[in-house]
Amino acid sequence: MKKALKSPSTLGRVLKYAKKYPFSLIGSLFFAFAGVGFGLLVPVFIGDGIDRIVDSGVMWEELWRYLILVLVCAVGSAVCNHLSGLCNNRLSNNMVRDLRRDAFDKIGKMPLAYLHAHPHGETVSRIIADADQLSDGLLLGFTQFFTGVTTIVGTLVFMLITNWIIGLVVVLITPLSLLIARFVSTHTYRFFQSQASIRGEQTALTEETISGLKTVKAFSQEDEMQAKFEEVNGRLEKATMKATFYSSLTNPSTRLINNIVYALVALLGGLFVVTGNFTVGGLTKFLSYSGQYAKPFNEISGVVAELKGALACATRLFELIDEEEEPCDEDCTALTDVQGVVALENVDFSYDKETPLIENLSLRVAQGQRVAIVGRTGSGKTTLINLLMRFYDVDGGRVTMDGKDIRTVTRKSLREGYGMVLQETWLKKGTVKENIRLGKPTATDEEIVAAAKAAHAHGFIKRLADGYDTTLGEDGGSLSEGQKQLLCIARIMLTYPPVLLLDEATSSIDTRTELKISDAFARLMKGKTSFIVAHRLSTIKHADMILVMDKGRVVESGTHESLLEKGGAYHQLYYGRI
Helix, strand or coil: CHHHHHHHHHHHHHHHHHCCCHHHHHHHHHHHHHHHHHHHHHHHHHHHHHHHHHHHCCCHHHHHHHHHHHHHHHHHHHHHHHHHHHHHHHHHHHHHHHHHHHHHHHHHHCCHHHHHHCCHHHHHHHHHHHHHHHHHHHHHHHHHHHHHHHHHHHHHHHHHHHCHHHHHHHHHHHHHHHHHHHHHHHHHHHHHHHHHHHHHHHHHHHHHHHHCHHHHHHCCCHHHHHHHHHHHHHHHHHHHHHHHHHHHCHHHHHHHHHHHHHHHHHHHHHHHHHCCCCCHHHHHHHHHHHHHHHHHHHHHHHHHHHHHHHHHHHHHHHHHHCCCCCCCCCCCECCCCCCCCEEEEEEEECCECCECCEEEEEEEECCCCEEEEEECCCCCHHHHHHHHCCCCCCCEEEEEECCEEHHHECHHHHHHCEEEECCCCCCCCEEHHHHHHHHCCCCCHHHHHHHHHHCCCHHHHHCCCCHHHCEECHHHCCCCHHHHHHHHHHHHHHHCCCEEEEECCCCCCCHHHHHHHHHHHHHHHCCCEEEEECCCHHHHCCCCEEEEEECCEEEEEECHHHHHHHCCHHHHHHCCCC
């Protein structure tokens, strides 16, 4: 019952998007009504022409007049239907464009926790595949639903005017067709919803396999991934077959009822003609109207099934749009003139509220201090970086920058004060120059080249086909992991930020280049607050302070020499005993 109630609510929200385009909506309705009106006049002129032939014999002057009127109405109906279709296309495409825009805009406002908890492919499926199916359903709905309903009402009025007794018979039988269509369409909604959900799961699996294809091949997991895909694909096939089967029951069921209506109209009309209470032309009109009256029921039954599928997809889009956003920055102030004094005061945090990670962590880092963070995998090193950048908000305590709680300053101004290089690189599709300029859109070409030279990336960039204007494919295209990381480092060299966050920033770079990069980082970090996460302990010997983390706590802190003298956790890490 709960799912059945979602449909009207979803439909109401979809119609709100339609209200943004009143001219397309009104144009669609107007031309639909006009097209149906022209179509309804055709049987009138044909019936009157037949009666004139029966009454007076063949009169070519009169017949030509009726034929011209029929031709004008037919052309008018075709033109109006075409214009209505154009309005419908514009309306549905604009609505889906707005929905896609709102969904994509929401991704940028959602906390990273959502994206970490949901497969990327499933989110992509909502914005692409579900939106496409919604567009198709809306287009079919607007095109056929308006004209169908108008045709039903119009033909019913004409039939009642022509012969109210036969028209009343049609009215009494019509509810059977409506009840069958309603019963079937109500039960198909859950099948279309299941189909959309499984399709999203399949898209997620496909995206996951393609992005990790090297790993799949390296571990010979092709057969396992194929088996998993076959299982999901099989469930999608079953869900699609059920949705298609149940939705296809509507058309033959309503067609049967409509054929019965047509037969009764022909039988009763023939009896009225024999008794002299009905003309041959009137019967012709009625039979024509009966056919026009029955046709929209078959079309609308298919439209309703499509709309159920479209609404199921719209529900998934609205679920994404309705997801909780990051707390708003409206009441926050901009952080200016960042000095780099960072402090954590009694911080508690965990990704899963049932599994504590960081508890009562306190730390103070002075301006210009170089801090190295070490520890075993899962000890909370990267989590600390996430909290400093405010990718996640703390559960307890607070994090401050220059004495200000970072929850009271805008995220944009906070993150502009940081320069971050992660182990996981990210490059967009575009030129090398555009990727380096990402951190500073106003940078000149000379500044970009200087940053690339400082990151020791200038050499391999010049060897590319078009140098700095070489267009890179998705995620760096054919560049090696080391080259991609050098470009990310060049991006930071360009921004020259007051605080540096380096999370395994040289993990994919060869030892020789790493030594050169370390010298460049040393110059960059001079006088700046720096946080360095590294597994290679040799890279953090010269840090002003080394934090040793374990299970979200700082268990040791000090310089390289002092920690070795203690013979504790750092000593064990350094000599490979942990």
